[in-house]
Amino acid sequence: MSIYDIEVTTIRGDRHKLSDYAGKVLLIVNTATKCGFAPQFKGLQKLYDEYGERGFTVLGFPSNQFANQEPGNDAEIAEACELNHGVSFPLHAKIDVNGPEAHPLFRRLTKDAPGFLGSKRIKWNFTKFLVDRQGRVVKRFAPTVTPEKIESRIRALL
Template sequence: MTAITDYEVRAADGGPATLDTWRGKVLLIVNTASKCGFTPQYEGLETLHRDLGERGFEVLAFPCNQFGAQEPGDAAEIANFCTLTYDVTFPVFAKIDVNGPEADPLFERLKADAPGVLGSRAIKWNFTKFLVDRQGRVVRRYAPTTKPEDIERDIVKLL
């Protein structure tokens, strides 16, 4: 089975990027949005990134505009917002779809490996989070309502 780190994604500038850069790290992959009620979670995600990064942890953010059009900006606007508002230093990739016929293959895999409530594959809202171990296996899916600080214990177990 292919590891999550074998997937190719699009960098914020739209160019190709590979998750291989983070091979061997514990990852928290999140679909994000700048104008969502959960947007303040950027602060908690950044805290996790800064506190646990040296131990081999990384947050990877994938902006998505599929839920209430809450990520309307282009890549430059998203990057500017993340940097100026939350001092985000973790990678923020190109805007993607996480559901439907244009869903990014990475998120198709994440949803298949860690279904939601009652086995649902669809992502219900922004800030759904997927925890991936050092071998590139999806360990767990977290609801948008789950705060980043509530995931820290699970992350530390994998480090």
């Protein structure tokens, strides 16, 4: 199964397959508006603004699995992202990224790009996965890696 076969739901409730993004470079991120890493929303938005017309997009997937840092519903999350962080890149419905209810996308991402010592778990909010134009996971980035530090890798894939 390709990453493009995976179905996702937007934060507004629309369902679609990731095949809608086929041929684009993707940065897939699990997010949380109340996380200490939330200032990274601005860096993610900057990348989206800078490279979107060249075939790049950021896909945000809110999750409340880390210290209850995303307790709101999808409408509240969308509002916080837009008003507090200026987010216009695609946001998706709140999901689990770990455990038995983990979304198929994150099961696939962690299988293709395991973390430290081969761990398949997401350790915290703002773990990032860079996906090339063919839908291959190129690299996994820890939450501490800022969007600015990923920019050169995105440019190389574009």
